[in-house]
Amino acid sequence: MAETLFYLLSIGAIACGAGVIRARMPLFSVLCLLGAFFCLSGIYLLAGFQFLAVTQLLVYAGAIMVLFLFVIMLLNLGDENEIARQSGIALSGKQLAVAGTSAGVFALIGVLTAGYGIAPVETASTRASGIDELQTLAVELFSRYMLPFEAASLLLLLTMIGVIAIAKRQRAGEPTHTGAGFPWTKEPLDEESTL
Amino acid sequence: MNVPTEHLLALAAILFSLGVLGFLTRKNLIIVLASIELMLNAANLTFVAGSRAWAAEGVTGGSPLQGPIFSLFVILVAAAEAAVGLALIIALYRLKQSVALDSAGELKG
């Protein structure tokens, strides 16, 4: 039963993945991506990674996907003929060569990895509470991986600042700062507006 | 679930290849960004496959846990990357009224 479900989900994930890169409109592409996230989440659950499956749904389907859809709506993409025309697969000879080579390389990786042999045996402990038991995960995160965990918070803070600074619309007449910010220097104020 | 690890790895390899193909062939930046997310998911699936295999081998301690932990960090970074990428797309759209990669062609030489 679980095996059948896995193969069904795999086929779904591959189909959605193909949809992501083949879609003519960005909106369809992003919806296919959502489907792929769902399929993968199901696979994680089947493999015994309950927390990861939930996180996958919450963060990917909940947050990242909303962000994508928000931007598509904001820029009003999708119902413009121009965008649809630009987004069709346009392969020149050179691009075809690149694509062919890369597909070959990664197919090779797939073949290589297929020769890898650990036969998984389902153990009683992994079936009961999953491999990524929340408690052990938390202890590991707060002891051994304390440094990347804390660094990740700084990463998110800086990303937030950077994203706002790039995407925010600059209003005319907003106070701006160009100087070094030392108490003993005067800030030169530039009147010229940029956007 | 009694699926061999190879099958999980093969699925991940296929998804990664699809992502690479999309990255290299598509021009619409939103689809390119979606392809990158697909590649990151393939990496996550590989971590899951590895972790499951090592747990089944009976390895105790932190080893099987490192996979899911890395996956959590990957999801975190994927969210941050998506935000930065979409912000850059907005900035580009504001200047060029287009999200096609071709429109980013001012720098040559």
Place this chain on the structure above:
Amino acid sequence: MSQQTVAAAFEIFDDAASVATAPLLTIGVGVLLYLVCDIVPRLRAARGLAFCGTILVALFFELRILGADVVPGLVLDKTFHADHTTALFGCVFLLGTLLAWAYSVGYYHASKPFKPEHDALMLGAPAGMMLMVGANDLIVFFIGLELLSLPLYCLAAFKRSRIESVEAGVKYFLLGSFASAMLLYGSALVYTASGTLSIPGLLDADLSSSTAVAGLALIAASLFFKVSVFPFHMWVPDVYQGSPTPVTALMATGTKAAAFGFLVAQVMPLLPPSGAPIVAVLGLVTMALGNLGALVQSDLKRMLAYSGVAHAGTLLLVVAGGMAGADAAGALNATLYYMVAYVFTATGAFGLLALMEADGARFTKLDSLRGLAKSRPGVAGAMALFMLSLGGIPATGGFLGKWFAFSVLVDAGMIGTAIIGALLSVVALGYYLRVIVVMYMQPASDVEPAPTTQRPMTAGIATIVCGVFVLATGLLPSLFLAPLAG
């Protein structure tokens, strides 16, 4: 359970760990402090102090590790390490960031918005670099890499009203996240094959299976991208030219130094010796392409970008030498010395470009430097010094860096590679000297607008600091090598 967790956290964060991570924590606190200074109107004037203070306190902690006889070594359950080498790298990152920031003062007057945000992003970057160099676990390295890269993607696009800058940001982001995805997939394959993500664990593990080899190749490829080695060098000129010049300075020096630090210190021992000839050829091709690209450029910023590619090629030769059996510590020291010299030289050169751009010369064409020796002798003199160091003229840091790099190759028995590399370096002298010729021998054209007099004091100080370090690395190598010997 919760008590147990807290106890485990305290146990693992011991004295050595606190010494090793003190510079990182300082940066974290400093970013928050800077943001508070920006929000509170009465503290706004103290933002510059907060920036410099944070860097200087972090520098103090790095120097404390550098000066101590007993280094922390591997801490936090062997995920991070701090010794004299990483401390010296850390000092270079912090100084490089401070210098790039000093040059950014007054640079953005045409596209001024969000300068405080710009500074906050810049302040966070050295934390990522220090994490990368000290990482002993692929998770730590990945987070460090992203902590450096994500702010840089934003910074590259910071001149939001200029299409070149936004394009540079988009390109840098797309290719950077592609490289990240390769790194992740490679790490996942290595983990599947070996069951561990820590570098000491990987050194013990058997990495001969096809899965592990594919994974290592992907990791190496993503690092090669980060240091802009052939065939991943294509993005460099576009991104470096389009980004704001102070950001280019940070990008060219910081990312390269951090990625090479990790590559030489951690990844090199994992790579099989049989790969050395491939890496050597990649290095030579990179040098050749970088030098040829630079020779035909009429844009100074683009020329410096190609020159950066050539320098990455030289460092890749060091990696090849290390893989072929040269002393690993020697290879690491050579990389470090080369990077110290390169960081100060390149930051100075890019910084002077930023200064001239801020002064009103909107374009960075080589022709706009004509007669600079007459109109601005100080700037011309400093630029000439940096060009000589980039070219590797004796008595500058660039010469000794190249000398150590090629002696690693000789040590590994790769005499032929060393000779070809040295010849390619001589070719490079051509375009560096051309800059000096233009500045000193050619008269100023009349159409050039006269430079304005707005000259930020910080940029002048930064130039002097860069010049002093370039000369010090050239004349007093023992100053930098002494802490490494101990």
